[in-house]
Amino acid sequence: MTTDANGSNPPARYDAAFANRIEPEWQRRWAEAGVFRQANPGEAGFDGAKPKFYCLDMFPYPSGAGLHVGHPEGYTATDIVCRYQRMRGKNVLHPMGWDAFGLPAEQYAIQTGVHPAETTRKSIDNFRRQLQRFGFSYDWDREFATIDEGYYKWTQWIFLKIYNSWFDPQQQKARPIGDLVAMLEGGECGVSAWGELVSREGARGTQAFTGKPSDVRLWHELTTEERRGFLDSQRLAYLDEQTVNWCPKLGTALANEEVKDGRSERGSHPVYRKPLRQWMLRITAYCDRLLQGLEGLDWPESTRAMQQEWIGKSVGAEIDFEVEGRDEALRVFTTRPDTIFGATYMVIAPEHWLVDEMLDEPAGETDAAALRAYVEQARNRSDVERQEAKEKTGVFTGLYAVNPATGARIPIWTADYVLTGYGTGAIMAVPAHDERDFEFAQKFGLEIRDVVYPRALQLVSFYAHHMTEDEKADDEKWKKTLADFMGLCTTVDSDPELFGPVLGAVRERRREQQTAGLTAEQAAEKGHIGSRGSISGEYIVSIESLGAKDGQALEDLFAGGGYWRRRGEAFTLAGVCVHSKNAEVSLDGLGKAQAIERITGWLEKKGIGQEKVNYRLRDWLFSRQRYWGEPVPIVFDEQGDHYPVSEEALPVTLPPMTDYQPAESDDPQPLLAKAGAWVRTTAGDAGVDEDTLRPETPVRRETNTMPGWAGSCWYHLRYADSQNAERFVGEEAERYWLKDGVDLYIGGAEHAVLHLLYARFWHKVLFDLRLVSSDEPYRKLFHQGMILSHAYQRKNKTLVPINEVDAREDGTFVERATGEAVTQIAAKMSKSLKNVVNPDEVIAEFGADTFRLYEMYMGPLEATKPWDTRAIAGMYRFLQRAWRLAIDESTGNVRDGGGSDDAELEKLLQRTIAKVGDDIEKLSFNTAIAAMIEFVNAALPGDGQSPRLSVSQLERFVRTLAPFAPHLAEELWSRLGQEGFVSEASWASYDPAMLIDDAVEVPVQMKGKVRAKLLVPADLDAEGLKAAALADPKVIEFLAGAKPERVIAIPGKMVNIVL
RNA sequence: GCCGGAGUGGCGGAAUGGCAGACGCGGCGGAUUCAAAAUCCGCUGCCCGAAAGGGCGUGGGGGUUCGACUCCCCCCUCCGGCACCA
Structure with a gap:
């Protein structure tokens, strides 16, 4: 223990007991004086001349276990930055609040029957108490929790804004659904047979090539139900029956993002796929903007990469394949339309509609029993099982399609390696150029046809196609001709168009030993070939390694297209197209990019395909079957149609429950369904607008609640004006604080995808609806590293x-x-x-200032680092020394060095101020602290010596230390007789001229080591430096008469003498 | 497999083309103390050497450079993320 039981410490020493006495006292005074209260624009005390700085910590979930040492790491970092920015004259928004809905409190309620609100409030109080003990400079007046009615009212309000919006693909933004109705009523656009929004002429916004203009129906041609159905299908919040990730253990469905390796992210429980009718948010409409928006953000590279991958943009084509005996085409998505000539079969997902149709009406070759068994099995397998099974499985559907490029009849299989929900749930399989297709084709004996070769093989292939009978017969002749041909083509890198003439020339030359028929360039090269017997030989060796014993074998291998099949793996890289030609189009000889362009053009002209961009990101599953979440403000009438609760009637509050036990059922039931009286109500009681539904209409409330992420999607906005009862955030406050988004956002990397993607999505929707002024919520993001033990x-x-x-x-x-x-x-x-490690205990033992310093000194903020209790003492000792610098330990009096300002120390102080400021801005707190330690060590004389710093120097140092150890700094500030709070003082200034030395020590390097050091004027030029180095006695001694070969002198930096 | 990050004393780390190891922990020695704790002072990369001094040294190998922890190429290890996404 560091506290002294005998009391034999000097009476005025800075120790833990003292820290624990003054820290709460200063916290009390700060609160009393409202030091960290930040006024909003328009309020008394707001200074509009100051620039703003919005610094946000990631929303904590207040768990029952209380704070762990990882929390204060990020909070201390932001606190230092905020205190520094305040001292630099900025208006600083630094709020704290609670993300308080969620499973743990509900699970505790299931076990104990205690209402989650009670548990949660207790946890919040504990968290707040713990946080306040650190002396963080939050504006506590802005505190709120997501479970506050005054907050979740607006969460529900935003949900309704999303519900009442659609995404205009032309403008690429969300608009009120009323705009869409107006457009439809005006006849600008109509609805296609597929239920898509299309312009009057039938040219469509979304997908297009099979639509016929005659399919388009205008608004007045639709029935009321059709209109409602269409509008509901366009909303950004929509209901959809879809296969969800059902987690029985958690008793709820999970969004894709919440599932990892087939298990729940929270708790790692197995997840099954189950069809459920759920609220979905159309985040996919924002794929491109979410992707593009990343580019302007100051975010960690890793997080940007994760979001990019999660969105997963891929550019390719959609192609319709005719299915034998059916009118409807089978549409596939592929990123490699250039390989279409190699598509030898097709695969559809087990959930594909065509499979369902085959089960209802089997085709001639369909083995309905086998198909049914396979589909069943695929459906019941959990995601874990699906992923564990490496071996490809599948069943033939009995159907055949026609490859539009080759005209070949190709079988359609179903297999679970094709995923429903990505692309069209169907693929054209190109086994020669896709590993998965290759594996599948190998297993089921399907044809493998290669259509892309690496460049060298393309030449072999070309030759195999153009071999003469004469060459084929002669064992040596074909090899030599081919070797010459390859050598010539690869040395001049000739175009595929020239292969014919070049091959002709090679034959000519071999026959006549002349240069006739070649271009001038080729003729020049020709001479090389002849003289490069060894190179020709190398080609022959590599030709032989292909395994063709004679010309006939070569032809079989290449003209027959069997090469990659024999090679035992797919060639998935970019190469050159071969065997890719029909009467209308040829890709032969083209590289990947050109081939894609040409074939896509051909497909478009034929009306059977077009370029298409696909995303991996799925729409956001927004329904949870839980109690402890925001109710979805929607009711259903007896027909099952849904209606929003009016804004005036918000919030929809949770009903009291007697037990929180989930209903046991095969059909997942939301817990709220048990609150019968709450669920069954009337439109009037539920607060549905009278114009929408007559008040006495019986309705059923939505019993699903929102996911935990909902509340954290917009809390950054609420902080700007958290007590506003009229609006989710006041307009002026939003424009001021959120201009260009949050200036610094610090939190853990575990939120890299989920929270950060959802919050960006909501923010963009609000931006489109002109409810916020910025397009992105978080301009600069930083992840603190984990603290290990x-x-x-x-x-x-x-x-x-x-x-x-x-x-x-x-x-x-x-x-x-x-x-x-x-x-x-x-x-x-x-x-x-x-x-x-319990933070409370560490504070009791050392004080909060020491704790703050220690966590910041452990290493770079972003690094994962191990907690080392022993090392805390280092920071404790540092603070003791800093204290002793200013205070006499035996008397408690200020140690005033008077007017004897030491020039060297003054210089060091100013340098320290400069470095600490720079380092705070770089979030490099460990080096800032190191600089302060160096200053203190230099300024503190050994025992018994008189103080060396003046009060002016001391108070400037105290201001520099203040953001890190604010309590100690306030104590010193007041003892030094300074006015007010150091927290409100301005940052100490420094003279940039002080940062430059007049004289510098320049090392002299010889044979890779420093052999001497020169003390020279800082501005000494290279010549002078060189002379000084060569005149140095140590240099002369080391040279021992040898003459340097070269002397490099970099003024102010270094001299290197090369021997 | 792919993407991102990292590898430096006994430990945490500093230095981003110019003196490797700032600063802190730990360790060793000393002061203070009856003694200990706490505090203070000094030393502390490794090897050889009594010392002066010398050699080696930033995961491994190669390269660029007068000069490389730092830049380039190849490889190894660890951490994080993604993974049948057509």
């Missing part, structure tokens, strides 16, 4: 709790129970490993 590992990699291990004299560790040697490692803190 010690743990011990057995040889078999299992972990041992720290209280079951003994340290031995020699520095090794053994498990007490078994005596087995274990190694010390760093691992995540966990209850089971007994290595959780």
